[in-house]
Amino acid sequence: GNSVTQMEGPVTLSEEAFLTINCTYTATGYPSLFWYVQYPGEGLQLLLKATKADDKGSNKGFEATYRKETTSFHLEKGSVQVSDSAVYFCALSDRDGNQFYFGTGTSLTVIP
Amino acid sequence: KAGVTQTPRYLIKTRGQQVTLSCSPISGHRSVSWYQQTPGQGLQFLFEYFSETQRNKGNFPGRFSGRQFSNSRSEMNVSTLELGDSALYLCASSLVTGITGELFFGEGSRLTVL
Numbered sequence: 001g002n003s004v005t006q007m008e009g010p011v012t013l014s015e016e017a018f019l020t021i022n023c024t025y026t027a028t029g030y031p032s033l034f035w036y037v038q039y040p041g042e043g044l045q046l047l048l049k050a051t052k053a054d055d056k057g058s059n060k061g062f063e064a065t066y067r068k069e070t071t072s073f074h075l076e077k078g079s080v081q082v083s084d085s086a087v088y089f090c091a092l093s094d095r096d097g098n099q100f101y102f103g104t105g106t107s108l109t110v111i112p
Numbered sequence: 113k114a115g116v117t118q119t120p121r122y123l124i125k126t127r128g129q130q131v132t133l134s135c136s137p138i139s140g141h142r143s144v145s146w147y148q149q150t151p152g153q154g155l156q157f158l159f160e161y162f163s164e165t166q167r168n169k170g171n172f173p174g175r176f177s178g179r180q181f182s183n184s185r186s187e188m189n190v191s192t193l194e195l196g197d198s199a200l201y202l203c204a205s206s207l208v209t210g211i212t213g214e215l216f217f218g219e220g221s222r223l224t225v226l
Contacts (some may be wrong), residue, residue, distance in 0.1 A: 036217075043116070043202060043217035044155075089155065099168045100145070100215060104154035 002027045006103035013080055015109050017047045021075040021106045023064075023090035031079070033057075033066050033073040033091040038087045038105070047075075078108045114138065116218035118203050124224045130191040133221045137184050137205030144186040145215065146178060149200040158201075161186055190223075198225045 007022040025033065032051045036044040048057030053068035062077045073090060090103040117136040135169050146158040155172035161180035176204055178188040183204075200222050204215040205206050 017178070034214075036215075043219045044204075044215075045217065046214050048213070099157060099160060101157070101196075102147075102155035 001100045002092060002099075002100050003032065004090050004092055004103040006088075006106055008070060008104075008106070009087075010107040010109060015082055015110055015112050016079045017078040017110075019080045019084075019108070021088055021090075022075045022107070023075065023103060025071050025073065025090075025092050025101075027092055027094070028072075029094070030068075031094055033064070033087070034091040034093070034100075035062070035064055035073070035075050036091060036102075038089065039048070040086070042091060063086040080108075081110055083112045084108060085110050116203055116205050116216055118201075118221050120221060121219065122151060122222045122224075125193050126226050127193055127195060129193050130189060131193060131223060132187055132189045133201055133203075133223075134165050134203075135188075135203030135218060136184045137186070137203075138207075138216055141205035141207050142214070143206040144180055144184065145204045145206070146186070146188050147204065148172075148200045149202055149220070150198075155202065156210035158188065193225045195225050198223060 003026045005024050034049045035047040037047045038044045048059040050057040050066035056065045064073050064075045087105045087107045089105045091099045092101050119134045143162045144190045145160040147155040149155050156191040164180045175191045180186045200220040202220045
C-alpha cells in the first residue's frame with residue numbers, strides 16, 4: 001500500500017540556519033509527491049510538488065527532489081526565517097490522483 | 113477567487129450526538145475530499161467525492177458519512193459521537209484529479225466532543 005513517513009518533530013532552528021526535513025514513501029507505481037505547509041490557525045497550502053523521478057520542486061526558497069532510488073523527497077531550505085515557522089506535511093498522491101496520503105507532519109519553529 | 117469555505121469553524125458536542133459539517137469548494141472544482149487531523153495521527157483520509165459520487169473511502173467506521181450536491185458543495189456527518197472524534201476536520205477541493213492534481217484546503221472545522 002501507499003504510505004509516507006517523515007521525521008518526527010518538533011524542530012527548532014535559529015534564523016538563517018539550514019533546514020532539512022526527511023520524508024520517505026512507499027507506493028505502488030509512480031506517485032506524485034508534495035510538501036504542504038500549515039501556518040497556525042490555517043488550512044494546508046501547497047508548498048511544492050514533483051510529479052516524476054528526478055524532478056525538483058521549489059518555492060519560496062524551499063526545494064525537494066523526487067528520488068526514486070531512495071524513495072525519498074526531503075525538504076530543504078538554505079536559510080530559514082521566523083516566518084517559516086509552521087507545520088510541514090509530506091504527501092503523495094496515487095497515480096489516479098484520487099487519494100492523497102500524508103505524513104504525520106513536522107513542526108518547525110524558527111527563533112530570531 | 114474565493115477559497116474553500118468550511119462551516120462551522122468551531123463546535124462543541126457531547127458524546128452520542130451527531131454533527132454535520134459543510135464544505136463549499138472553489139468555484140469550478142468538482143472533487144472534494146475530507147480529512148481528519150489529530151496531533152498524533154496527522155491527516156487521515158475520510159472520503160473523496162467527484163460529481164456527487166463517492167470514489168474513495170478511508171478506513172473509518174460507518175458513523176462517518178458524506179455526500180456531495182450537484183453544485184459540488186459537500187457535507188460530512190458523524191453520528192453517535194465519541195470522545196476520540198475530537199479533531200480538526202479539513203475539506204479540500206481539486207479542479208482535476210490526476211498526477212498533477214493539487215488539493216486546496218479550507219481552514220477546517222474544529223470539533224470538540226465532551
